[in-house]
Every structure is written in structure tokens, then in C-alpha cells.
Amino acid sequence: MSQQFEGVGVTPGRVVGPVRQMPAPVREPAAGPVAGLDPEAGAERIRAASKAVQAGLKARAAAAAGDAKGVLEATALMAADPMLVKGAVKLLDPQAPGGPRSPERAVWESGDAVAQKLRSLGGYMAERAADVLDVRARIVAELTGAPAPGIPDSPAPFVLAAEDLAPADTATLDPARVLALVTSGGGPQSHTAILARALGLPAVVAAPGVDAIPDGTEVYVDGAAGRVLASPGDPERAAAAAWTAAASALAGFDGTGRLADGHRIPLLANVATGADAAAAAAANAEGVGLLRTEFAFLDRPAEPTHDEQVAAYGAVFEHFPGRKVVIRTLDAGADKPLPFLTDTAEPNPALGVRGYRTDTATPGVLARQLAAIADAAAAHTAEVWVMAPMVSTPEEAARFARMAHDAGLPTAGVMVEVPSAALTAAHILAHADFASLGTNDLTQYTMAADRLLGPLAALNDPWQPAVLHLVKATADGAAHAATATGTPKPVGVCGEAAADPALAVVLTGLGATTLSMTPRAIPAVAHVLATVTLETAQHLAAAALAAPTAHQARETVRAALPVLDQLGL
Template identity: 45%
Template sequence: MRTLTGLGVSGGTAIGVVALVAPPQPLPDEQPSSDPTADLSRVASALETVATRLDATASLLDGDAADMVAAAAAIARDPGLLEAVGTHLSTMGPAHALHAAVGGYAEEFTELGGYFAERVTDLLDVGARAEALLLGRPMPGVPELHGPSVVIAHDLAPADTAVMDPAFVVGIVTEAGGRTSHTAIIASQRGIPAIVQAKGALDIPDGVRVGIDGDTGELVLDPDEAWSTAREEKQLARARISQCSGPGATSDGHHVLLLANIGNAADAELAGAADVEGVGLFRTEFLHLSATQAPTVEEQAAEYVRVLTPFGDRPVTVRTLDAGADKPLAFADLGPEPNPALGRRGLRLMVEREDLLDDQLTALARAAAETGALVKVMAPMVSTAREADWFTRRAHAAGLPVAGVMIEVPAAALRAHHVLRVTDFASLGTNDLAQYTMAADRMVGELSALLDPWQPAVLDMVAAACEGGSATGKAVGVCGESAGDPLMALVLTGLGVNSLSMSVQRVPMVRWALSQHTAQECVQLAVAARSADSAEAALEAVRSTASTELTDLL
């Protein structure tokens, strides 16, 4: 059997036939526009049609998928994009002018990095769809499927991934993308096995039977019966484990809170009905990023009530607005920055715009009072004890008695003893912590190896934060997606993490993994991982020592 190996980003195995997503067709020759006004109107109509269709798609979705597709619709309506098209119409036809404008925007987004870089795939997809309308071509994207299929593409836009039917799409493989790409996030939430960074996958012909393992990153051509049988047995065992319930705990009773990550009220309803112990990360940006003016206290409070209600007396940890130069707000633009990922984002923006923070804290306090919910707030992008103290005092003054910070910056991890003296708890955002520790942009798929949460240097940062928690008696959790990796969950527990927050779908396997190991065994696994000299060696050290009942399923 020929095997290609990429980066597994959504666990599970499946077998299906290849369905290739064809790259965009070359544009036909066009004469320069003879009527720029009319042609600009045609382009505007095509972009609005794309936006309307994306809005319709978003209305059928929930959670991150809906937010991502809605963001693509907003790109299609960006007046700057249409203005850029107009500048090219004196020398190009409408389709070429649109293509040039989209290409220019894509270069700018890539250079800006952060939130903008995350939107490049959306931008290119919007452009390709509008071009198809202008030229009377079929809409690009996933071809019509007639049976269990493994979709293979260079990359996939959220509008394609979000509407995939798991009854037909049994696996997703891309040659681009990374651990935090849209494909990875949506596939994981929908329970579709997925691999990114699978070089050479596009060379596999349509219709070839393949097997995909989203845990190991393996793509196998024409898998034999032994491969198929082994994976089927694994899937059956996983299905049985998914029925496990109850609080998270090691086999000797050491409690580890198992929490959910959510982004809006629809997510809250799903997570509230699941067997989780609360919410470890409620991302509040959805109310702000698409708004032209700041949401009022009343608007925010009403939405927060919808989010809090499904959880009853279970705690809900709310991350205050994580926006700024890399997630621009129309009503809080502090101007361009040369490196947005290191700029005035998160708490740094709130220091500049205290009114936005105060309104959000007031709204959360009102929602907590109305629902009786246990609300904990935490600030993103905290670097110093002074910042932690400033935020904690402000939250307490607003009527929120439990306030903490995100530890995403190495400085905060290294000085956690001091940070946690002045705040109530901390939660580790391992995605950004890895990015800043390893100096590797999350959006550059080629750097995925550096962003591996198994990097010993990243584990050292987690350990430093947990030592600060132990010294001050304050809880330290993890709300990055690494918390949903069963083996990593054992290591994090051994390092001293008190809570693990993840996608709801990942909770049962993590719960079961904890139940198969004692607290001391978790400590030993953590020591083994930190003693390794590479991410690969750290993973292997843990895999070779953990329970074989667990590793046989991974």
C-alpha cells in the first residue's frame, strides 16, 4: 500500500473514493473595458450575489462554521475591494480586473498576518465565485458526490467545508493549511477525519479508493483488508468510549474539570446539553467583529443571557474582547501596525478603549445577575502582573467577583508567580503560546512542526505557569485545542493543570484517557515529555509509556 503522510488535525478513520476539488480555471482573454461604469456594476452585482448566497449558507450553520462563512460574506461586500476593481478597468476586462483586485488584497492580507492572513482563503474563494458568475461558469468548489468520498484539495474555504455532509464526505485532505486552519477547525467540530499539509495528495486520481487516518495523518491508497479491519475495530472502540460520562478524574480520583469551548449562543445550546462541567472559553468576538458600531450594554447583556442560560449552575469562563489590529473593529481602529500579531490587541486595545471593556463587563454582570450563573472573566494578551492587576480590579469593580487572565505570552508564563498573586486564576491559550514561544506564525502551514504543542519548550512554558499556580494556590487551566488531545491531556494534568477546555466532541475520549491513568502516572508522562529534545521524541516518549488500551485507539 502506498502511503502519504500529512498532519492529522481531526481524528478518526474512514475509507472512501477520492473526489478532487479542481483548481480555478484560467481566465479567458478579455479586452479592456469599453464601459467601466457598466462593468463595475456587473462586478458589484456578482459580488453581492456571492455575499447573499454565503449569508444563506451561514444561516443554516452554527458555531465557528457560521461565523467563518459570515466573515466571507462580509469580504464580498467590502467596498474597498470593489474600489480596487474599478482602478483596473481602464486596462482590463471585468473578470481580469476582479482577479487583479483580489490578488492585490490577498498580498496585503498575507503581509498583515494574523486575522487578515486567516481570511486569504476566504478572499480567494469569494473572487473565484464572482469570476464564475461573470463568465457564466459552474461555481467552484467540491464536486457532486454520490457515495462515501475523501475530498482532496489544495485548500478549502469555510463555505465549502462547513456544508459538507458527513454521510458523503468521510474524510478531508488538503495540501495546504495548518493546525488552526478553517479546515482543521470545522472538520474537527463536525467529526470528519482530516489531514492537512499532505504533499502530493492532488496527484491521486479521482475515484481511487483511499483510507484516511486523521489521528496519525496517514492517507493510504487502496487500503488492504487488514488496514480496514484494524480501523473499523478502532472506530467501534471509540464509539463505546463516547458513552463514558461523569466528571473528569484520574483513576485514583484526582479531579480535572472537563469544559467546553464555545463562540456563540448556538454553541452554548449544544454544549449545555452535553456532559461537560461548564465552559472554559467563551469567545465574545462574534458580537463585535461584524458590527459597524460598538454593541450596546443592553444588546450584549441579552446575548450573554442566551449563552449562560443552558449551563445552569455550571461555571462559564468568558474571554473579554480579543480584538485589535489583527482582528480589526470598525469602531475601534487604532491605525495600521507593522506587526499586528505583536500590536495593540486584546487587553492592550482595551487599555486604549476603556469604554469598550467597561461596557462588556457591565453587560456580563447584568447577565450573571439575571441568570444566577457562575461567570468568570479573563483578559487576553496579558504580559505583566501590572496588566493582570489592572484588569482584575476593573472586573471586580464591575460586579464580577472571579477575574483571571489568559497566559498566551511567554512573559506571563515565566512570571506566573507574580501574575497570579494579583488575579484569581489563569487559562493557557496554547495556540498563541506556541506561536510566540517558537516565533512561528500560526498561519504559515509550512511552520506547523514548530507549532506542535508537543514542542518541549512550549511544555516548559506550561510548566512555569502551573508552578505559579501551585505557589499562589490559584487554578490554571488550558483552553487551547491541545487540551482535546488525549495524550496531551495526560501530560497537562501531570504538569499541574486543573481544567481542560476543548470542543465538545473531544471530551469523551479525554475523560476516558484520564480514567486509565493515576495522577502520579500523569506526572511521570509529563517528566518524560519535557525531557525529550524534540516534539516527535516527546510524543513518542508519552505514547510508549501510556496505557496501551489508549494508544491502540490513537
């Protein structure tokens, strides 16, 4: 008998395949002294488990490539760290403070101690604390017979089901073997959702119960509708086959985003590295709408040097000669802490000193970054625009524009991520040259809903009418500022909302002048936009604004775009 699970669709696609469950997190072993244990036998078990974990990781590393190989090799080395094993063996001693522990509890506590020491050292060593805890979990799993953490190993393609995926879990995810991702947790802007879009994998998040589907159960996943069906029938198999056939129609993009009436809507790419930029250029993206510079900083204990930054930015610029590249200055803070710039002790970092605000707490980093961007731009022919994240007031916009212009960067804009920026867009754009809507954070702040929490996924939906009204307010403010200054004030969208073909139509109708997304989403968005006129897009945008709920807004628009169902979008 079929069982259906409803969630939030984040990447379109229809597939049928067997489920493989992500192993549940390793449980913390019971605390307290254990009588009657043989310390020598316990020590030997710990050493054997450590060696087994190391051997398993080395074997997987040998079969991996690229970043995954490096991650697995580093984790294998950590599994052999004598500090972790020696610390655990000491806790088996009957004379240990608190009494002798079981082998698994000893490993758990030793891992805690090692991780804490690394955190206290700060910088690069602090970042290795997470690796120690990963190894700790693997050794405890080996000792207890529990499944090891990580993506399951399977000889055949499968649908990966989990409560959610940690960013580190993705290092060994092979898109050639994973047909789709389904999670009971997470949200439409969670790490899992963003990963799925980047890989082009059909995905459904926030679907309660999918993490309990038995391994091997065949399921049908509809990544557009947000539906997972266990034991699918002939109609679902036919739908999956039709999707495979239709997907070939979305295999490419001719490099010119336009509506059916010829109205231009450039389609740009979101990138973080030179390799990302190369892939975007290969996908015929018309430029870069968001270069996330913080990813060049994340694994650094100290601020990168001027030359290192110039090289990192230039590696992107070189792939788009003569074309626009919009570069976002450091968006540090919240889920992207930097040891030399942010305060991890903030009680509410999402509302703390992040983005542009870090320049008030740690002045100098932003000015040095702008200087590096300017030097990289001077060495290439890309049309470089620069924008600041988390701008909330016209005063902030004016100060950032002055800093950018002083650095020799002529086009300076702002991210619109907080409601205040959307509502005062006319005043902000009196100082800034353009705006770019970061719909992930704009939705989070508008709905007061953490974008990584599965239980809040329904609130954290960019189709929420309140969010769409703020998008329109930004576009209207830009039009007012353009009239007042006599200068065009473009408004782009670089959040994940732009990757939804139906929402891309609405955003265009609301007044967005460019859309930026993961390169894999560009062909589908281009295909759907080419079926509507600007008048139709404006009509559908008005209908979405008038809807009382996100669900009704989405369904009203989708019902008017039959091409979506035809293509499985």
C-alpha cells in the same frame, strides 16, 4: 501501488473513502488589451455567466439549511449585483482606458473596483468586499470553464482534499457527506484544524502532496497518526472498520472527569454562542472553560449595545445553572479584527494592539463589556469567571482584576498566551484569581511560528518541549502564588491542545486543574484520562519534558498509553 503522505494529525479517526479535491483558487486572467473582440458578444457572455452563477447558488441554497442557507442566498444576491456586471461591460469598450479587456479580465477588474468601494465605506459594507471577490471568482470560472470555488458537490460521502480551506468555505460543508479532511497546507491550529475538531471529522493537515491526489482515488486517512495512504489494502480497511466499532465506546461522557485513582479533572467546553452552549450542555460538559466573546462582535460595524451583549452572554449562562462559565473579554486583533477597535494597518498585528491591550488604545470598550457581563451574570445562576487575553505583565493583571472587581465580578483571571506570562506566573497570580493557558497562541509566540502557516506546522506543535516547559512554569507559579496568598490559584487549559487525549494526560501531569475543549473531544479525553493515575500522568509529563523534540515527546507518551491505539486515537 500505495502512496503515503505524512502530515500532522489534528482529529483522530480512521476512514477509507474516495478523494474529492477542493477546486484550486481561480487564477487571475491575463491583463492587457485584447484586439478583435465583439463588445456586445462579450457583454452577453458576462450577463449569462452572472445569471448562471446566481441560479447555481440559489439551487444550492434551496437544498441547504441554517447558516449555510443564509450564506448561499446572500452570495446569490451578490452575483446579480448590477454594479459588478455594468463595470465589467464598460471595460469591454474599445475606448476604455487601457484598451478593451477580455470578458474574464473585465469581470476581474470590475470586482476589484467594487470591492474597493465597499472597503472605503467601512463597517458592514466593508465586510461585503469578500463576498464580491467570491462572486467575481465564480463568474470568471463560469466564463473560462474552470471549476467553481467551494466545497465540491458529490452524491456519495468523500474525503475532502485541499491546499487549505478558507473560513467561508465551511458554510457548505456537510459533515454527513465529508468523511475526513486532508490538506497540504495549514497547521494544527489553522481554521481547517479547528473546524475539523468541532465537527469531529478525522483530519490531517500539512501533508504535502494530498492536494494532487486524483479525484476518485480511494484513500485511507488516520487522523491520529497524521497519515494518508492512497490505494489502501486490507489492513487499512480493517483498521477503519475497527475504528467505527471502537468509536461507539466514545459516544458519551457521564459528566465527571476523573483519573483512575479518582483524582478530579473537570472537563469543560469551549463555546462562542448560546447554540454552542446548548450543544456543550447536551454533551455533559462540566461547564464552560472558554466563552469567546469576540464572535458576538465580529460582524458588527460598531460596538454592540449593552443590552445586546447582556442577551448574548445570558444565552450561554442559562445552559449552565450553578456551574462555572469562564468568559474571555474581547480578543480582538490579529486574525479577528474589529472595525471599531483595531488598526488593520498594523505591520505585525499578531504582535500589536490585541486582546487586553486594546483598552489602552480604545479605552471604554472593556469597561462596558465587563458591565454587560456582570448584568448578565446577575440574571442567571451560572458561576461566572472573567479573564483577559494577551496579558503580559503583573501590572496588566492587577489593573484588569481591579476593573473586573469594580464591575461586580468577583473572580478575575488571565490568559497565559505569551512566554512572559508563563515565566512570571507567580507574580501575575498574586493579583489574578486564576490562569487559563491558551496553547494555540502560547505555541505560536514561543516558537515564533505563525499558527496558520503549513510550512511551520512542525514548529507550531503544542508537543514542543519548550511549550510544555512553559505550561509547567505556569503551574509552578500558580502553586507558589497559592502558598504566598493562602488562596487556591487554579490553572486551566483552553487551547486546542486539551482536545488531544494523549496531551491531556501530560497537561494533567504538569499541573492543569481543568481542561476545556470542543465538546466533541470530551468523551475521548475522558476515556483516556480514566485509564491513568495522577502518578502515571506526572511520570509521563516528566518524560515529555525530558524529550529533545516534539516528535519524541509525543511518541514516548503514546507508547505508554496503549488505549490510544486500541481506540484509534
